[in-house]
Amino acid sequence: MTETTPRVPSVAVVIPYGGGLDDLREQLTALAEQTWPHPYEVVISVNRGQPTPVHNLARHILPDHVTLTIADATDRPGCGHARNVGWRHTTADLILFCDTDDVVHPAWLTTMTHTLTEARIASGTLEYRKLNPPWKADLFDVFVDGLPVRFRHLPYGAGGNCGIRRDLLAELGGFDERLPYTEDVDLYWRAAYAGAATAYAADAVVHVRLRGSQRDLFRQRYRYGRDDIPLYQAHQPHGARVTATDMARELAAAVKSLVTAPLGARQRTRCAMRWGTLLGSAHGLLEKRPRAM
Structure with missing residues (x-):
């Protein structure tokens, strides 16, 4: 009897872009150095600015086995809108979200993808010391044993460190764009109501860049x-x-x-x-x- 090799799921990383080519360069460099051994896609959803400099920068940094898609999301401001436009520009099985001004760990894509073979939605660890002064990093909670809870309700993850199966994202209708700053919490909670509890992938680390002033x-x-x-x-x-x-x-x-x-x-x-x-x-x-x- 011949054993069949399991199909490797297709993966897309969606980055909402609202400006900051230098930050984007650092994030794309981190994505280019991922340990994930298979082809994947990077979708940059341009919410502000011109797409040509973004495309040129990304194509210069990303290796040949990474498919690049530039999505135009300039019709409406907001990170949730940019994420929605981005994931709808790909047909990948698994959608991962990270932000322009953060830096993903080399094992981030691999860890998140493996987590989503069992779970339908996941989030990882936010780390603050790599990109910020120690005194400022100390002001932010680092959840190393699980996910935070808000309003004495349910665990949730960050939109900048999010992994979700495409079918679930479509079922939920994507991010609620009427919530411009808490759309990620809302998405995780609506997923829980649909029977998809958030999995915590501790080794899916994103280094967060805090606001300067x-x-x-x-x-x-x-x-x-x-x-x-x-x-x-x-x-x-x-x-x-x-x-x-x-x-x-x-x-x-x-x-x-x-x-x-x-x-x-x-x-x-x-x-x-x-x-x-x-x-x-x-x-x-x-x-x-x-x-x-």
């Missing part, structure tokens, strides 16, 4: 906090909840960060992040926005 980090956290409100509203019927204790704890942490802000750059950065989240959430509560699905 305190103002940039404040703005980023403000947007996340603002988007938390429609995210919570959409998933409250499924079990997401926030208690009075949770809110009191967040307020106390923000006040403490304000008191300690004069002590140094680390404390000022923490203060900017805390108050960005708090004020963004307050804005979201006052703003009438259509609920996500």
Whole structure:
């Protein structure tokens, strides 16, 4: 009896691009050095800027066994939109997502692909020390034993370190573009409702590049906090909840960060992040926005 060799799944890596050729060069170099021994595809979904410089850079860096696709996503701003346009430009079985300004570990593609042979959706480890000063990296949680949980609800992963089977992504309709900053959390949770629990691939490491200034980090956290409100509203019927204790704890942490802000750059950065989240959430509560699905 002749044994048949299992078919190697086709894999595409989707990168939403909103500018920053130098960062993209570093990410593409990391993708070119992946340990995955089979051909794969890189889809760069251009959300801002011109596609020609992106194409020329990528074709210069990526080896011949990597298929390059440039997708035009300039019709609407947003990372979720760029990701949706990107994955719809490929027919690959497995879709992996990473961001322009991060750097994937050499084993990232192999680890994520192997994880998706058993799971339907997965996320990995976010690492902060390689691309950032140690004092700033220490402000961010590194989940080495599992995935984070929000709103006392379900685990979720980051959109910049995401792997998902194409059939599941199509079933879910992709990312909800009405959630410009929490669309990744929403996707993982909707996958769980569909019976696909998120697998944690610890060795699928992405080195994250943090925003440079305190103002940039404040703005980023403000947007996340603002988007938390429609995210919570959409998933409250499924079990997401926030208690009075949770809110009191967040307020106390923000006040403490304000008191300690004069002590140094680390404390000022923490203060900017805390108050960005708090004020963004307050804005979201006052703003009438259509609920996500």
